[in-house]
Amino acid sequence: MDLEREGGRGANQLRPIDCSRNVLSRAHGSASCSHGETRVLAAVYGPKAGTKKNENPEKACIEVIWKPKSGQIGKPEKEFEMILKRTLQNICLLNVHPNTTTSIIVQVVHDDACAALIDAGIPLKYLAESGKILLDPNKLEEQKTKAFVCLAFPSSVHSVLTEGSINGIITSLTHGVMAVDDYFQCVEQGRAAITPLSNILKKKLQSQSAE
């Protein structure tokens, strides 16, 4: 299948990724990540004392605040917050700091494709377009497709889970209609793409911490 994508990417190629840490001075932790044109800034404050009302005080609570570039906060933003929160809850060890709240604030700087980029999790996006599967779409491609899948896998380096779910999927979010086979193929491609992605991130973050 010959596909012509913008920028000459093949069906299985990712956009260029850039990542930098510690960009903000007041936040306890911060990172700026960009996938091609999409840029996202994230900051972490915590652990702070106390949990929210309905949360379990035996565990740490993670609070995610998603800020869009402009406009009011609406339902899509709430959905992203929930997705991120659930993804992160599975990744982090929650028993280490009970009764605390860690706030993660994500600010979308430029939105070329729905991006859920966080330091720990490595979500990837796929789309299935009448039989062809493209990895890591940008906005135009996303708009043209029939369906897309957003998958988050744990990478063996970053995750702390030891319960044998190394190859499992943490989060899967789909839009549109696709065949079951297509879905599994997306999962396979995603899993395969995890390694280069995590290697890139690891290299960037390590080189920064060495400074």
Place this chain on the structure above:
Amino acid sequence: MEQRLGSTWRMTVNEKKFIETALLSDLRTDGRGPFDYRNLTIQFGSEDGSSEVQLGQTRVMGFVTSQLVQPYRDRPNEGSLAIFTEFSPMADPSFEVGRPGEFAVELGRIVDRGLRESRAVDTESLCVVAGKWVWSIRIDLHILDNGGNLVDAANIAALAALLTFRRPECTLGGEDGQEVTIHPPDVREPLPLIVHHLPIAVTFAFIGNESTVVIDPSHFEEAVMGGKLTATLNTNGDVCAIQKAGGEGVMQSVIMQCLRIASVKAADITDKIKKAVGLDGGVVEVAHERYESGLWTLILKNGGVWLLILLTNWSSKEAFCSFTLLHLLEKLRNKTFVLVGKAAWKGVNNLSKEMEKPKMKTEDRSINQDDMEIEIHSSKKDGSSLGDNKPKAFTGGPSSWDPYSKGVNVDELKASLASRAVVTPKEEMDTSPPLKPATDESLKDADPAPSSQETAGTTEHTNEAKTLKDAVKPKHKRKKKKNLHHLFETLLETRLSRCCNVNLLCSLELAIVACN
């Protein structure tokens, strides 16, 4: 929420004393002098209208978006400007999500007063259909990092975003001319906003008891200060807004001194903003505007280039020559005057042909060069070179001009301006004598060119009602060309629509005046 006591940060007594004592010897904790600003960097995102400003540790992002809405009832032909500040919790642990606290509201108000109430952004040019559709500009300011002095940084971010913002071009159509079609950026190039001046906010902090004043307080200094004063000024020496809300009492002499320092700093920062945006970023300042006895004059300034636009009717050209020109020349004293081009047109019909011909040449010129160059070097060096590009002239007789009837046909204006076509009417001979004595010899170089045109001029009267839309070339891709003529068009549209007649016969003279 209320349980998050760990998020409040208190200053220790030691730190407070240290800052105060250091200031007594004019030392600040980061090594600055009391009236030094921190490093200012302005960056832009890949979209139009997005900016990121870093002032020391403080980071603010600004985004500008626009939307077509119905205007307010009491201002049916003005667009609107709204500022929204987002104190993101990532900036400071004490910022909470949800409704803005009083500090956020205050910051929004200060920036709003500086931009909107001082009429820095021209809202009349945002009108599409009076009473029905106007552009509403929304500025979102996101505070990313609170390193102190958020007001100044937010103000600069808002200005930088406004200067790089481009709104889509829209045209009226439909049966009654009421339908608005918005053109996407790849069909018609979007237009910049018209910004009359840049209001810059400068913040002072009063620390300690002996009226120690510091400019641009950092986060620690803000925690220690007794009072704060923000003055919003522009480079024309106007004070747009002053905010001193509570805090320690300060003597008048200190406040006057602060204002004086602020005007110096405002000039500095304006330069930096302009440099970051690029002089061709659409900063067109209206330096002079006057409508008097059948003559309307406008002087626009873009960086170092001045553009003089004179609109008159044939019969009052004497008035124009004698009175206005001298008045204007006096205003622009000590500048080098170079007459580059003049354009005149008549009526609704005859333009299309003329427009098509010179369009090719002049359009190329405007694409290739910067505004500075197009005005300066093409005229200074060789005034006659432009003469070659001028199309055939046609002349017409005088006609009545009713200044209070409906607007001029805007498309004509657009076409004539966009092409900068030069058509020489008879009166050019009349106007050149009064110009000569008042200007220097570079003008004389340009003079032979118009007069040669004069002889080549032919009178053409065609009665075909061709629409000028055919003459306007569709713009394909976004080029990096200057949007100066778009600005002129919009400015002129709004001004002229108030004072011109559809069947008007008038001459539009563009004399490009370059200054050293």
